[in-house]
Amino acid sequence: MVKNTRRTQRGEASLSRDSIIEQSIALLDSSGESGLTFRALSEQLGTGAGAIYWHVANKGDLLNAACDSIVAQAMAAAVDGATPKEKIRAAGLAIFDAIDAHPWVGAELARSPGKMPMVRILEGIGRQVGALGVPDRALWQTASALLHYILGVAGQNAANAQFAREHEADRTDFLGAVADDWSKLDAVEYAFTRSMAAHLRDHDDRSDFLAGIDLILAGIAPAL
Amino acid sequence: MVKNTRRTQRGEASLSRDSIIEQSIALLDSSGESGLTFRALSEQLGTGAGAIYWHVANKGDLLNAACDSIVAQAMAAAVDGATPKEKIRAAGLAIFDAIDAHPWVGAELARSPGKMPMVRILEGIGRQVGALGVPDRALWQTASALLHYILGVAGQNAANAQFAREHEADRTDFLGAVADDWSKLDAVEYAFTRSMAAHLRDHDDRSDFLAGIDLILAGIAPAL
DNA sequence: ACCTGAACACCGTTCAAGT
DNA sequence: ACCTGAACACCGTTCAAGT
Numbered sequence: 001m002v003k004n005t006r007r008t009q010r011g012e013a014s015l016s017r018d019s020i021i022e023q024s025i026a027l028l029d030s031s032g033e034s035g036l037t038f039r040a041l042s043e044q045l046g047t048g049a050g051a052i053y054w055h056v057a058n059k060g061d062l063l064n065a066a067c068d069s070i071v072a073q074a075m076a077a078a079v080d081g082a083t084p085k086e087k088i089r090a091a092g093l094a095i096f097d098a099i100d101a102h103p104w105v106g107a108e109l110a111r112s113p114g115k116m117p118m119v120r121i122l123e124g125i126g127r128q129v130g131a132l133g134v135p136d137r138a139l140w141q142t143a144s145a146l147l148h149y150i151l152g153v154a155g156q157n158a159a160n161a162q163f164a165r166e167h168e169a170d171r172t173d174f175l176g177a178v179a180d181d182w183s184k185l186d187a188v189e190y191a192f193t194r195s196m197a198a199h200l201r202d203h204d205d206r207s208d209f210l211a212g213i214d215l216i217l218a219g220i221a222p223a224l
Numbered sequence: 225m226v227k228n229t230r231r232t233q234r235g236e237a238s239l240s241r242d243s244i245i246e247q248s249i250a251l252l253d254s255s256g257e258s259g260l261t262f263r264a265l266s267e268q269l270g271t272g273a274g275a276i277y278w279h280v281a282n283k284g285d286l287l288n289a290a291c292d293s294i295v296a297q298a299m300a301a302a303v304d305g306a307t308p309k310e311k312i313r314a315a316g317l318a319i320f321d322a323i324d325a326h327p328w329v330g331a332e333l334a335r336s337p338g339k340m341p342m343v344r345i346l347e348g349i350g351r352q353v354g355a356l357g358v359p360d361r362a363l364w365q366t367a368s369a370l371l372h373y374i375l376g377v378a379g380q381n382a383a384n385a386q387f388a389r390e391h392e393a394d395r396t397d398f399l400g401a402v403a404d405d406w407s408k409l410d411a412v413e414y415a416f417t418r419s420m421a422a423h424l425r426d427h428d429d430r431s432d433f434l435a436g437i438d439l440i441l442a443g444i445a446p447a448l
Numbered sequence: 449a450c451c452t453g454a455a456c457a458c459c460g461t462t463c464a465a466g467t
Numbered sequence: 468a469c470c471t472g473a474a475c476a477c478c479g480t481t482c483a484a485g486t
Contacts, residue, residue: 001388014469015469015470034298037458037459037460038459038460038461039458039459039460047470047471048468048470048471048472049460049461049471049472050461050462050463050470050472050473051469051471051472053460053461053462054468054469054470058460058461059460059461069483073408080375081468082471102230107334110331110379110380110383111383111386112335112383113380113383113384113387113402113422114384114399114402114405114406119243119406119409119414120418122416122417122420123413123414123415123416123417126416126417126420127415127416130416131269139420140423140424140427140432141432141435141436142439143416143420144293144436145373145436145439145440147433148373148375148376148377148380148436149369149372149373149376149436150376150382151376151379152371152372152374152375152376152377152379153372153376154311154376155334155375155376155379156334156337156372158272158334159335159336159337160230160338162335175338178337178338181338182338182343185317185343189347190343190347191347191351192346192347192350192351192354193346193347193350196346196350196363196364196367199364200338200364203364207420208364208365208368211365211369212365212369212372212373214443215365215366215369215440215443215444216369216439216440216443217440217442218442218444218446218447219439219440219441219442219443219444220439220442220443221446222442222445222446223442238450239450239451261477261478261479262478262479262480263477263478263479271451271452272451272452272453272454273452273453273479273480274451274452274453274454274481274482275450275451275452275453277479277480277481278449278450278451279450282479282480283479375481421473
């Protein structure tokens with residue numbers, strides 16, 4: 001009763017799946033993946049921990065729903081672009097930016113193959129790959145190559161952000177530290193990585209991401 | 225004393241970082257990621273849980289070391305191939321197969337950006353990208369596109385295997401279930417994904433993976 | 449230097465009991 | 468139908484105490 005009153009006073013609707021997901025996103029954004037616990041969540045919502053289980057199957061379901069909410073928004077916003085290529089780039093950038101803003105989305109995306117958030121991306125990419133003129137027999141392999149590349153970048157960005165948070169450093173500090181490690185590697189055994197240390201320090205994730213998309217798109221062209 | 229005797233009788237050396245990592249790999253392979261706990265591990269090793277912390281910083285360190293052990297072996301074995309392209313394909317396949325055999329490696333790889341196991345893959349790929357004739361200014365973007373694609377596939381394969389294990393189904397059952405879900409999607413909103421359901425059911429992960437590598441390699445060629 | 453194992457501070461999840 | 472909150476069965480990690 002007291003709790004319910006407090007909830008009403010705050011202007012929140014009674015406990016619902018949507019309000020749970022909304023609060024989960026807030027918690028994930030502010031405290032990272034380790035910040036989402038049923039205890040913290042129920043406290044924010046002014047309920048008991050067990051109540052959440054009436055609306056949500058388990059923590060995996062919750063994370064997936066939170067992830068899907070972000071991905072759905074991002075994909076819906078990414079309709080700009082005149083040509084199929086531009087639309088693919090726009091879709092890629094939309095999810096890149098979404099993960100930049102919500103790093104935990106990248107980690108969750110990697111955990112839920114074939115499920116809804118991933119399907120949204122696949123659909124957006126796949127349509128445009130078809131529009132590009134890629135023949136039916138090559139559609140799957142082409143779309144899934146793009147998808148896997150995007151998921152790969154998503155996962156790394158998520159891990160970078162997660163690592164930076166744990167060590168309370170920002171992204172630049174973190175990449176600087178990695179670059180330092182790389183420049184200390186054995187000069188002959190790790191010649192390539194060593195020579196990339198400088199690049200790592202001042203590269204632009206976003207334009208590198210786009211360059212990768214373009215590389216794959218360039219690989220499609222000759223086959224058409 | 226008793227424990228030490230038992231250890232000696234089993235022919236094991238006294239507790240060491242290597243033996244801890246070895247047993248961790250065994251546990252991860254047989255029981256998945258949730259199977260690796262300090263309690264299970266210390267029982268297998270005939271020690272107390274706390275003893276492990278003398279040799280290993282924490283669970284993250286342990287997982288990373290186990291992952292690195294597998295990746296190092298895989299990359300060392302993948303030296304075959306006459307041309308740079310063949311060497312890139314060989315390296316890719318080596319880690320694909322390693323993750324097929326040890327799915328948890330795919331998940332861990334996604335979690336440790338810039339660290340040793342990832343660096344091994346980057347080094348192997350990057351050298352060959354250089355040998356391909358890619359100019360210095362494009363080396364980073366090209367190598368990292370290939371790397372991210374590989375990590376993306378690695379992550380998805382790991383998640384597929386993990387999901388199949390949790391539901392005690394095999395990979396085929398799992399993909400069949402996903403294909404069923406896809407074929408029930410809305411016909412207009414998810415036209416592309418829906419049409420891919422059949423492909424999903426009988427595709428070959430390994431050859432799809434290789435097709436993606438070839439697509440990226442094909443995208444490099446025009447720029448040379 | 450290395451190991452023991454109890455203790456601490458958490459988790460996700462369940463479930464009898466309430467309304 | 469929905470919620471409560473104590474209880475259960477775990478975790479990773481620490482640390483005084485041992486050898």
